[in-house]
Amino acid sequence: MNILYNTIFVNGEAFNCSRTMSLYDLLIYLGFQIGSIVVEYNKEIINSNQFSNIVLVDRDRLEVITIVGGG
Amino acid sequence: MHKKTQSLSIELYKHNTPLILAGKSFTSRLMLGTGKYKSLQEAKDSIYISDTSIVTVAIRRAQHAKQLGKSNLIDALDWDKIWLLPNTAGCKTAEEAIRVAILGREMAKRLGQVDNNFVKLEVIPDPKYLLPDPIGTLKAAEYLIKRNFAVLPYINADPILAKQLENIGCASVMPLASPIGSGQGLQNTMNLNIIIENAEIPVIVDAGIGTASEAAKVMELGASAVLLNTAVANACSPCLMAESMKFSVLSGRIAYLAGRMQKTYTAQSSSPVEGISYIQ
Numbered sequence: 001m002n003i004l005y006n007t008i009f010v011n012g013e014a015f016n017c018s019r020t021m022s023l024y025d026l027l028i029y030l031g032f033q034i035g036s037i038v039v040e041y042n043k044e045i046i047n048s049n050q051f052s053n054i055v056l057v058d059r060d061r062l063e064v065i066t067i068v069g070g071g
Numbered sequence: 072m073h074k075k076t077q078s079l080s081i082e083l084y085k086h087n088t089p090l091i092l093a094g095k096s097f098t099s100r101l102m103l104g105t106g107k108y109k110s111l112q113e114a115k116d117s118i119y120i121s122d123t124s125i126v127t128v129a130i131r132r133a134q135h136a137k138q139l140g141k142s143n144l145i146d147a148l149d150w151d152k153i154w155l156l157p158n159t160a161g162c163k164t165a166e167e168a169i170r171v172a173i174l175g176r177e178m179a180k181r182l183g184q185v186d187n188n189f190v191k192l193e194v195i196p197d198p199k200y201l202l203p204d205p206i207g208t209l210k211a212a213e214y215l216i217k218r219n220f221a222v223l224p225y226i227n228a229d230p231i232l233a234k235q236l237e238n239i240g241c242a243s244v245m246p247l248a249s250p251i252g253s254g255q256g257l258q259n260t261m262n263l264n265i266i267i268e269n270a271e272i273p274v275i276v277d278a279g280i281g282t283a284s285e286a287a288k289v290m291e292l293g294a295s296a297v298l299l300n301t302a303v304a305n306a307c308s309p310c311l312m313a314e315s316m317k318f319s320v321l322s323g324r325i326a327y328l329a330g331r332m333q334k335t336y337t338a339q340s341s342s343p344v345e346g347i348s349y350i351q
Contacts, residue, residue: 031135065132065133067175071126
């Protein structure tokens with residue numbers, strides 16, 4: 001087990017991020033536009049005002065969702 | 072827009088009562104999809120010219136900075152003026168559609184539409200004709216209605232299914248004219264007539280419309296609105312087609328309200344048969 005990094009899955013893609021990263025930190029680091037997305041954290045929709053409160057743990061799964069042309 | 076067209080539009084608008092969906096009022100009976108445009112600018116211009124009140128969007132994974140190249144749909148449209156209708160496009164089962172509907176409602180809140188609980192419900196397991204699964208649609212609709220969604224279900228032109236969806240509380244029904252993106256126009260006229268005859272909720276004909284006359288025909292049948300995408304996005308000039316669609320939906324609606332003339336098998340002369348001056 002890696003003592004320095006978490007492996008986090010974002011939209012199915014694996015990332016290594018440091019152990020102290022919050023959900024907010026990761027989203028910013030990856031360049032997502034916070035106001036334009038909905039985040040499912042381990043299958044639960046998280047309100048954006050909670051992003052800083054969630055500290056990521058190993059094997060967490062995120063789905064970062066937005067609207068695109070279609071429909 | 073020059074003065075002559077402006078006064079023409081005002082005359083037409085006088086008779087164009089608003090579309091009421093789930094208690095909410097919309098000025099346009101033309102709804103547009105946002106897909107397939109060559110560029111975001113083209114999508115934006117077409118949507119603006121069409122005067123639409125409601126656009127459908129797909130719900131998908133966001134791209135992070137490394138993948139991004141271009142600006143996005145969210146920034147392109149004015150969400151104070153346009154009502155978001157999230158679509159569960161891509162969902163093959165009721166369970167998938169329910170999840171995406173919930174995500175769609177969250178997205179509407181992000182755009183400032185906090186009371187927007189609308190969902191266009193698509194449950195489509197068939198990749199070839201994109202025909203909707205009636206049973207999955209009914210199941211998902213039932214669940215979502217209990218969760219306080221305004222459900223607009225996409226269905227084949229099945230009059231019995233349409234009435235069942237109305238009875239469980241859908242805000243409208245959206246029967247298809249022909250397969251999505253096919254541009255085949257109205258292929259289900261008989262069934263659409265029956266649906267419209269029986270419906271006490273708005274009937275919004277969706278899918279397969281290819282050009283202006285087809286949109287007008289839909290409205291002449293008595294549909295409450297029409298949803299189209301490819302007809303505009305894949306036209307040689309999408310902005311021109313968007314403008315044409317605006318007028319044809321208005322025109323068809325007013326023709327419906329006017330009550331068309333009766334068809335006869337034989338000719339009915341327009342000129343009097345008496346008083347003809349013959350050569351002596």
